[in-house]
Amino acid sequence: MQRLRNLTRRQLLLLGAAAALGVAIGASALAGFVGVALAVVGVTLAGLAAGLLLALHRLAVLGREQRKALRDQRGVLEQTQRRLLGAVEQMLLTAGDRHRDLTELLATGQKTTALGTDRLLRAQTNEVEALLQLFGGFTPAAPMPPSGGFALNPTDLLDLLDLIRTRRPKLVLELGSGTSSVWIAYALEKTGGRLISLDHEPGYARKTRLALAAHGLTGVAEVRDAPLRPVVVDGRTFPWYDVEAVADLREVDLLLIDGPPEKTGKDARYPAMRVLEDRLADSATVVFDDAHRQDEAEALRKWVETIEGLTSEGEALGRHAVLSYRRIVRQMAPTNQ
Missing domain, CATH: 3.40.50.150 (Vaccinia Virus protein VP39)
Structure with missing residues (x-):
């Protein structure tokens, strides 16, 4: 009973039609109408074959649509992957160029700073030496x-x-x-x-x-x-x-x-x-x-x-x-x- 409750309306109609055909075939056979019973059986089998063919056709169509959907999804995925890989590659190249530029800039800055510091030290040394010579030549009164x-x-x-x-x-x-x-x-x-x-x-x-x-x-x-x-x-x-x-x-x-x-x-x-x-x-x-x-x-x-x-x-x-x-x-x- 639980299973019958879970069936859809279409499934219940099909089940009812099958039961009716079964009763009709049984009644015809019992009544001595064997030909009618065979005819009903033949129509039923033909219907079942037609339904089976239709179901197979629908399954084939669904299979094709599913394969097409999978191909489309695969294409979108591959395109997304290519774009992602391209973006990552560009980012890596840009990061590499930036890293190289920063490295060169830092090296230049360090060199300039070292040169400036060296010049400043030399200038300070020159000024100190000159100041010593100045006071060596004079004895200020104040x-x-x-x-x-x-x-x-x-x-x-x-x-x-x-x-x-x-x-x-x-x-x-x-x-x-x-x-x-x-x-x-x-x-x-x-x-x-x-x-x-x-x-x-x-x-x-x-x-x-x-x-x-x-x-x-x-x-x-x-x-x-x-x-x-x-x-x-x-x-x-x-x-x-x-x-x-x-x-x-x-x-x-x-x-x-x-x-x-x-x-x-x-x-x-x-x-x-x-x-x-x-x-x-x-x-x-x-x-x-x-x-x-x-x-x-x-x-x-x-x-x-x-x-x-x-x-x-x-x-x-x-x-x-x-x-x-x-x-x-x-x-x-x-x-x-």
Whole structure:
């Protein structure tokens, strides 16, 4: 009974039809209608054969559809696998390229860092050696102001003081005061020269004066306030030191150009040689600090090209360039009487 309850309606109808045919065949045989019974049996067998053929046809169709579905699924699976493998391969190639690039970048960075560290160590060693030589040549009467930063480095100071020692200038004009002013004053105290320093910042000028006084160098060096004023050079207006601050100066043997600072404007130091050429001695030395910077390098090039008698003394040492100035005096042609 449980099995009958689980049958579908179609299955129950088929079962009922089979039972009815069985009853009909049995009844016909019992009634003596053998021919009818055989006919019913034949029709039943024919129906069963037809049903079997139909079932086999349906199974064949289902088999074909299933095989087609399997082929389609296999094709989709194979295509998905190919795409997945291609994506994985591309990822691996990209990862490999990225790994190689990162490895090269790291190697380059390590090499650059090592090179930079080596250069820094050499530079620090040079500065320490220069500082030892500076203090070996002088015995300061008070603590020296710090060097470096905006002030001249020890290597540049050492080179500058050697120029003073060997060329023995009587008058040094410094544009921009500070640590270098004290060192220059000590050198000039030995050689018998004099220093005039200009500064556009009253605070810096006062600080330098106090340092010179602390070292007992006020008899050798003087700091003058020179606020920035407009000056016209080559058709351009520049903020530059007040020319009244140098109105009394003549025969400057050594000119140190260490100002105005870069922040005061483009080509801030270009006017120096144009304004001060007439105040230089016939034979003078010009020291141009920060000559490696673009504005200063361009100013240096223009000066050498356009100022007669101004020549560069080789390549710049440290951050400054050294130039020689020889005044060219042209004699007047004699006039016919």
